[in-house]
Amino acid sequence: MGNKFYLTTAIDYANGEPHLGHAFEKVGADCIARYRRLRGDRVHFVIGMDEHGQKVAQAAEDAGVAPQAWVDDIAGRFQVAWGELGISHDDFIRTTEVRHRRTVQELFRRIQERGHIYEGVYKGYYCVGCEGFKLEKDLDADGRCPIHPTREIKWVEEPNFFFRLSSFGPWLLERYAADPTFVRPKAKMNEIRNVVTDGLQDISVSRARVPWGIPWPGDESHTVYVWFEALINYLSATGFPDERYTDLWPADLHVIGPDIVRFHAAMWPAMLDAAGLEPPRGVWSHGWINTQGERFSKSAGVRVSLREIIDRHGSDALRYFLLREVPWDGDGNFSFERFDARYTADLADGYGNLVSRVLAMIIRYLDGVVPAHPGTNTLHAARDAAWTRYTDAMDGYLLHEGAAAAMALVAEANGFIEARAPWTLAKQGEQAPLADTLGALADTVAALTVMLAPFLPTKTATVWHALGNGGQVTPVTGPLPSAAHQKVLKVTPLFPKPPAAS
Ligand SMILES: [Zn+2]
Incomplete structure (x- = not known):
């Protein structure tokens, strides 16, 4: 039996259709999953949906449906897309599932029991669009969120549960020193090390005014802040707190976008350590895929659908193209x-x-x-x-x-x-x-x-x-095999040329 390899991607936020950015991350992680299986590892590959929070509740309300019906529909659309792209996940976790609620509540119960949670009052400007508090310096000249200039900014004072993140700085820096490849690429490791060196603030991990979420263990008037709740999906998918969760945990690799490295490389390990659990072994930050370059800039406002992109040359060709064209450790462009x-x-x-x-x-x-x-x-x-x-x-x-x-x-x-x-x-x-x-x-x-x-x-x-084999490429754990004595068959063209001028 090969090594255990527990691999995850970010779970996708259930407030819109799957697009090329989502697809890029899933295809890259799937390529890693398939490669590790090819080398004989016992891979467990998990993807899923992030379904709680104010923005999802708002999107459902705008559509005139109940939040659960809304997320069921969106999750279905994502799963169809991943099926078409040949994503070989072993599990698809949704944060509205009972198994996730159980894990989240138990993890925060342990963090609280070990003295890392306190009650405080959070005051500040709150953007409904970002679902986050804003510092005055983060607002534009009109006092609006630069990302959501049309959304309301509220001054909010609310009792919250706070996580003593500030006390985990030295522990995190020790970990980074012990394993400098914990975050890759290296530039992202340096970035996060600087953030932690500058000092971490305690952080509010509950919400008093967001009912679409998981109730705080022991105080049902709060829900767990969606950002922290969502991270825990990686643990929920192992069956935690059931004893067998260590068959999978710790995760070997979290594949994520560059905007959420801080959550995965600092807060998440700290939360786990606070509960007495092992942190993940690695975080990979891929880059952005830009669809505004070349051709698309000439047709501003035209949004190319994932459907159209898959239909161009088929799913395999798209997978190959994205992963060959866009460096997995950097940014790149998509154009037809x-x-x-x-x-x-x-x-x-x-x-x-x-x-x-x-x-x-x-x-x-x-x-x-x-x-x-x-x-x-x-x-x-x-x-x-x-x-x-x-x-x-x-x-x-x-x-x-x-x-x-x-x-x-x-x-x-x-x-x-x-x-x-x-x-x-x-x-x-x-x-x-x-x-x-x-x-x-x-x-x-x-x-x-x-x-x-x-x-x-x-x-x-x-x-x-x-080439005279079965239908699935067999793992290569030793030298490359010889094809001698194999009886081969003719193949029809694998990649037919499209008719000229499509
Ligand atoms: Zn905003």
Whole structure:
């Protein structure tokens, strides 16, 4: 049995439709989940919905439906989208579920019991849109929220429960020093270290005026502030406080957007420690995907739907494109021009064409059976080097570099075909060189299919089957396997070229 790997994404806020930003995060995390399974880990991958709070209640009221009916509908839409994108989550947690309420109340009960909660009065400007208190300096000249200039700003004084976050600064800094890769990329680790070094404030973790939430344990006139409640989903999904929760906890990796690193890298570990639980082992902050560049700027106001983007070249192609085009440790752009260009170059003319060519030659020249071969030629060396580059990148979650390593191997394989000219070897009856050539190509196509499986789960399953295997790419925990003696099948074009000028 491999290692346990408990992986999560941020849970999505149930106040609108799934869009490309949501999809990018899920696809990236799914690629990590699939890669870890491919390396033999026992992966548990959890995604879900954040369904409480004032903004959700407001959206439901605006739509004229009850909050639960509203979140049920939104959660359904997200789940349809994740199904279409091939997201292979093991669990989908919703914060309106009973199991989550139970975990939240027990966690805060323990934090309170251990003396880390006190009652205080919170005073300040409150933006309904942000669901948050604002400092005077955060408001614009008219005293309005810069993000929500049309929403009301209220002066609010309310009794709240406060968490003694300020006392966890030294402990957090020790942890960061002990594990400098706790937050990745490194720039985000530095950012959060500076925040903690500057000093943390105690923080209000309950709300007196927000009924759409989880009642505070022991005081039903309050609900748990939605920000803190939502974080706890990662623990709820383990079954906490049931004893078996340690089968999954601590989480191995929280994949999140850059705007919520502070919550995940400081407050969340502190909350867990306050309750006597282990903090998560790692936090990965991906970047933003910008859809306003290039083409979109010319058609301001046109919002491209996820539906339209998936329909362009299919779900596998979109997954690959996003993860190859946008660095997983930085920001990037989405445009249909780039999507079309990569689809053609990398998938249709690249991997797809290589697979078709190699299988067709094995069928034509060798009756469809991969010959026994030494496995030691230049292409084998290139394959092994690409595999090392790939696993190094993927182990460090640099998904774009993993995809690039695979595509560089496609180019080397195509160069090898031209240099060896298997059609000439076949015509001249050069059996040993032909076996060496097509054997190496079959091994390389098999390796590429393994490497691309986390990116292209559906298409690679088709190729894996055509290479004489079962339908699912099998884990590679040792050396790359040889394809010798496999009976191969023809494949229809994997990435058909769209009709010109779409
Ligand atoms: Zn606001």
